[in-house]
Structures are given as structure tokens and as C-alpha cells.
Amino acid sequence: MKAVILAGGSGTRLFPLSRKKFPKQFLNLGDSESLFQKTVKRNLKALKDINDVIIITNNDYQFHVKNQLKDIFNNKLNLILEPVGRNTAPAIALAIKYAFEKLGVGENEILFVSPSDHLISPDDKFAEYIKEAEKLAKKGYIVTFGVNPTKPETGYGYIEAGDLAENAYKVKQFHEKPNLKTAQKYLMAGNYYWNSGMFAFSIETILEEFKKFVPEIYEKIENSSFEEVIKDFENMPDISIDYAVMEKTDKAVVLPLNIIWSDVGSWDSVYDVLDKDENQNVKIGNIIDIDTKNSLIMGEDRLIATIGVDSLMVIETSDAIVVAKKGQGQQIKNLVSLLKNNSQTKELTEFHKTVYRPWGSYTELEKGERYRIKKIVVNPGEQLSLQLHYHRSEHWIVVKGTAKVVLGDEKGNLKEFFIHENESTYVPKSTKHRLINPGKIPLELIEVQVGEYVEEDDIIRFNDKYKRV
Template sequence: MKVVILAGGSGTRLFPLSRKNLPKQFLKIADNQSLFQKTIDRALKIVKSPKDIIIITNKEYIFHLKSQLREINHSEKDFHIITEPVGRNTAPAIALAVKYLTEKQEIPFDETIFISPSDHIIQPDKEFVEYVKKADELAKEGYIATFGVKPTKPETGYGYIEAGEKIRDGYKVIKFHEKPSIEKATEYLMKGNFYWNSGMFTFSIQTILEEFKNHSEEIYQMINDNSFEELLKNFDNMPDISIDYAVMEKTNKAAVIPMNITWSDVGSWDSVYEILPKDENQNVKVGKVIDIDTKNSMIIGNKRVISTIGLENLTVVETDDVILIAKQGEGQKVREVVNKIKNDKELSYLVDLHTTVYRPWGSYTELEKGERYRIKRITVYPGESLSLQMHYHRSEHWIVVKGTAKVVLEENGEIKEYFVHENESIYVPKTTKHRLVNPGKIPLELIEVQVGEYVEEDDIVRFNDVYGRC
């Protein structure tokens, strides 16, 4: 079996933690592991080797992905990583993975594949792995096995799977149902043969190719007529369609494996509250929280101490630049907040960017910004370097906090190298070509103070870059 992890999705349903450039799969909500990292750990329990795992992401997130793999003691070289040139939903992503497996790895057509999103909470792992094994058996018989979660309440935020005839450890699918009204959801719960649609699938390569041919001919022709490289090049011609609409709602080979475990697609702050551990007052508390007479609430802090008095049924989420306060049960309305911010010229950047921004060489966090100055904390991974660059409107002052920096400066037409150690600093004047390198074995951390008449990110001219950004 091969595992394909879909890690290219974007979204702001968990705003202000999730932003366009930091979607929920890379968030660390309640502990030190992100949803993506937990997905990798789960996948490694299913397959024999990391090389049996294919990760599909997009070019905007590849830096997050590599950084988070490094945090769990893996390298991107341990896995097969496919970078989509543009986002085209789950059906084209799966088609791209199938093409990669058959052409680049020469995997036989009877091989089974488990398709997993990277942004779900699933517990416990051991029981989930057993469900995947059951789905594998169905896939070997020509079924497309999906996973249905036994509902615990009349949920309106999930699609439903209606189960029919019993087959092995699952059931043939009668029909997939869209997100229902509360009345319909209550009816589904009472009937007992309806399950939440988890969005995970297992099938053989042969079966999915046949079903693409039968139900999504445009995708099938692009797989059939192009090499993997050509498919990547022409990927923007793929239809923007989910695997549910392209295949699952049309096929007669769909089977559902019922799962009685903890599962959530973490689609709103309300679902986050439901899934996280609570104290004796049914409060979820993350960070430095002091609560008095507070009940049934979720308080997620960042750097500040958050104090609550006499609150009930509230959600509070704090980041460096935004604080969200919402009534429990109103989590779906976060998208309305995001839309209002998008339409505000002064605030629209908040939808895209966190104060921490990831780059191929590491990351930077904006600490403070004012008229004619900007202060950042910069982290450069071992062996990595920034581009050889120059700024027209600002000078920079670097103070090393941890590690050793190699700084390349062009002075009077001559290239000079300086090694700057902890508690030492160096000055980079305007219009001076320069490059920052971490030559050491530990992450380099430094404080950058920019001063000038213009301190935005687009005041940068690159002359040479190992990441191809010139």
C-alpha cells in the first residue's frame, strides 16, 4: 500500500490562526505537533517506509512542509513530494499522484493507495490503522473504500454517507448526501445507517483509472495522453473538481467502512472546542490563561496573559495581530469576518500573512514596525543562505542572538566575508550587495533592524539565489 497525503489545501476557517499563507494543516493548536505532522506520524504506522508516502502540496507551502518535516526529524528526501503548480482540488491532485506512481515509480496497477487529507484530527492511531487495513481488503476486490464516521450528534457541518448492503467489514454506498439541515441531520442520526463523510479513500490504481475513464473523461485523457512532466506543465488545464463530484457520487464501486473513533476535519472553532481536552469547568485553555467563574469556553492564547471573569460559552483566540471573540456555536461566521477584512484596504493583508513568514532558508517574525523602521527576528536553517541582494531605501543592522553568521558584503567593488558571532553585530548600508549565510550546525537566530524611508518587502533586488527566485 502507498499513502498519498494531500497537503495543498488553503483556507481561513480557523482565522486568525489560519491564514492564506499558513493554512490549518500547519497549525499547532494545542501541542507541539501540527495537524500535518500528526498525519505523517499516522501514515508511517500504515506503510513500511517513508518512501511509501507521497505528499502533494503547492509551491506556496513547500517551505512550511520542509520546515515541519525537519521538526519531526525527517527530511524532504525521505518522502516523495509533488508540488502542484496551481491548486486544482482533490480529483486532479489524486490523478497527479497516480501518474507519478505508475510512471516514476513503476508501481503495478493492482497496488492500493490510501488517500488522506493532512488537516484532520484522528484518535487513536492504532484503531484507525486497523480500519485502513479493512479498507485495503475491499480495495483489492475492486471497491473504492471510503471511511464513514459514526455520528454522535445531528451535525450540519459534514456531508453524510448512506450505507446499504453489507460487504466484508463495510457496506455498499447507497448515496452521498450534502451537508444537511438540522432536521435532516436528526433524521440521519435516528436511521442509524448514515455516517459522516471523512474525505478519505482507499482504492487500487486500476480501479481509480477505470472510474476516471467512466465518470471524468477529461481527467482520464490528461493522465493517459501526457507524461508526468507534461501533466505538471498543463496542470492548470485540469478541471477544478473534488474527487467526490468527479467519481464518488457517480461510481457503483463505492463502499464505506464505518469508524467508531474520534475524528474531526477541524472545520470551525466550534469543532476545535469539541475535540480538545477540557478542565472541570468544561473550558479549553491553551497558553497563559487565568479564568475566574468561566465555563464552557475556549481560550487560546499566544504571548499575552488572557484573563476571563464570569464568561460562558465563548471562544477567544489571540495572535500577535488579531484577537477573535465569538459566541460558541457561531464558528461558521468566521468567514464573514474574513470577508469584511478582505474588503478593508488597510486590513486585507491580515487574511494572507501571519507575523511569522516562512522562506526556503528559514523564517522571520515581525516584532515591531513603525514610520521609517521595522524590527524582525530571523531564523536561518543550518547550511542555508539568503539571496545575494540589495535594497534601495533601507539599511540593515544585524545582531546575532544564537549561532554564527557569515555575512558577504560588496564594499568598493570588492567582495568581503565577515563571521559574526553571538552578541556581535554588523551594519549593511543602503544599495550594498549582501548575503546572509548560516555556515554552522545549529539554527542561526538574529535580530534585524531596518531603517529607511521605505521598509516594505518589495524593496529587494536579487542578483543570485540558490532557490531560483531571481
């Protein structure tokens, strides 16, 4: 069995913590591990080897994936980069093609497909459910995992179960997210389950259903190599596996999960799954609470003090604070839409103050009309591109580590030299330069940019280790 982990989603439902360029799956929610890392480790409990994990993401997120998994995978990462997002059905088809050509599997291979941004526990019990789903999939079923509902939730889709089939139930019908009255009816009926978005099937079975219901996907992977499918991926239909296959097939069964599960799709969901104190508060960060109850308070940089509040959600980052009444977490999508439609706030939905790059990260400390100050961290052995800027000069001051600097002279020749802690160098406008960390520890430096234009698009790359030229 192979596990296919979908890690390309770009949702901002947990703004201001999640942004388009740093989405939910890579967040740590009061823990030392991200949701993505938890997903990989959880799946490994049901698999034989790390080489049985296939991860699908995109170019923007590949370095998040690699950095978060470097201690697990080393150089054995099965990573597929989608050139464009085309929803879950094309992503699964691409994983099948990869498994055929790169891993040498046959059509009897079982695939377990899961998102990368869910919270599930306990891991051992979930591994048992995966093994049970594998047995069902070997018998020709397409298994979807349904979570036993604990409340009339309006934020999830539902699966209506029919007759018993082995240790699962035939899927009678899929239902979209209901209103409260309908959700209450589902809860009372007893045969409705939350749709977890996880599946298990044999490659042979899912290909038969692709051929029957979405021949435009089947033909592309049947008649092309993996590289050709990647090249033509933008012409794949934009359709989910639910719409493409699950709602049409007669082979679908739902396996009920009696465990803790959440798609962590809102701040209300975050509150529900995290540990609470004696006043039913979730507190993460530097928090002082007085007469505060039933609240979620998360801080990143600053002290947050609450007095006499009840059922409140406060989320603080270095560049934004969101305050909401509990139960209104779904309104975050409306907030993000407002921010996106305003040119002065649009960037907030894209990036944090800290922006991750393949070589490390930078954090904006301050920005003015003609200047910008950053803290730059370059990981050991990594390097920035050979580049120049037409509109700004840069001054680098090393705080920690050793920097190898490549700098052009007046004749255009490149020279190399080293600067160490508490040393600095100057990069004039229109001068080729490169920053390298040759050491064993992260290189940290302060960069002061000065010029008539200090935005990120004033960059000309000549050579780049990460193929961004």
C-alpha cells in the first residue's frame, strides 16, 4: 500500500496565522509539529517504509515540504510538483502515473489518499482503520472514511450510509454542507457521517471508474508518460474526486471512524481540539487572563491580556490581530475577501512578516518610503541566487555565523570574501552579488535596503541553485 498525501492547498481560513504562501498544513497549532508533519508520521504507522509515501504539492510549497521532512526522509522523498492546481481527481491520477513509472507498482496496488491538514488521534487506532480499509479495497471497494458526528456541524459535508457491506456500509448518498436544522436531522438519524476527504482503493478499481466517469482524465494518464502528463497538466479538468467518481460509482463504501478527527477548518474547530484550562480557555503565547472563560487566545509576539470576557477568539501575529466572537469563525473567509480587494492590505493575505525561501527565510523588521530592514536566515550549505537590484543598495551585518559573499567590482569581475559575526559589507546598486552560508549553523544577518524602490520585484537573477532564473 502507498499513501498519497495532498499538500497543495492554499486556504486562508485560519487567517492571520495561515496565508496563501504559508497555508494551514504547515502551521504548528500549539505544538512542536505542523499538521503536515503529523499527517506523514501518522500514515507511516500503517506503512512499511518511508518510500511508500507520495506527497503532492506545488512549486511554492516544495521547500516547506522538504524542510519540514528533512529529518524523516533524507533523500528518499517521493515528491510530485503540480504545475497548476487542478483539484483532487487530477492529483490522484498524477499520483497513479508516478506510482506506475517511478515506483514500479502494479494495478493491484492499494492507495490511501488523505489531506495533509487534519488533526486525527490516536495514531495507532487510525492505523488500524487504514489496514481495514486496505482489506476492503483489495475486494474492489472504493473506501471513504466517515467520522461519527458528535454535534450538528454545518461546516462539513455528510455521507449517508446504506446497507452493510463487509465491515463498512454502502454509500447511499453524499450531502453538501447542511444548515443547522438539517445537520440536527442527520445527527438524530444515526446513519450520517462527516465526510473526512480520505479514501482507499486499488489502482485497478479507480482506473476503471476514471475510464467510466471522467474519460478525459483516464485517457491522459493512459496514453502519456508521467513527464507528458505533468507538461499537459493545466489541461486536466478542475474537478474533485467526490464529483468525478465518488458520487457516481456503485463501488463506494463508508468506513465509520470512531476517533478524534477535525479538518481544523475554522478557529472554532481549533478551539474544539486543543487542550483547555480550568476556565475552558485555550491559551498559547504570552497570555494573562482575568475573569476570562471559554475563549481562544493565541499570541505570537506581544503580551495579550483579557479581562472579563467570555466566548472570545483573539489571534495575534506580528502584523495582524483578529478578534471574533466564538461561533463566528466561518466569517474569516469574508474578512480575507475584504483584505484581498484592498490594494493596501492584499499582501497580508499572501505573506507573513516572515517569508520562507528555498535557502531559508527573511523577516521584515521595518519599512519606510525609501528603506527596508530585514532579518535574513540562510540555512547551512544554502545560497541565494546571483542577482542585482537596479533601485536599491544593501548593507549586510552578520549577527551569527559566517557569510561567504560574492560581489562584482567596477569591471564586472566577481570576487569572493568572508564576513563574520559583527562584521559587515556593502552592496551598491546595479552590482551582481550572492550570499552563501558555507558553515554548519544557520547564518543570521541584518539587511538594510536603501533606494527609491525597495519592493521584492526589483531583482534580476543570473544564476540560481533552485532554478528560479
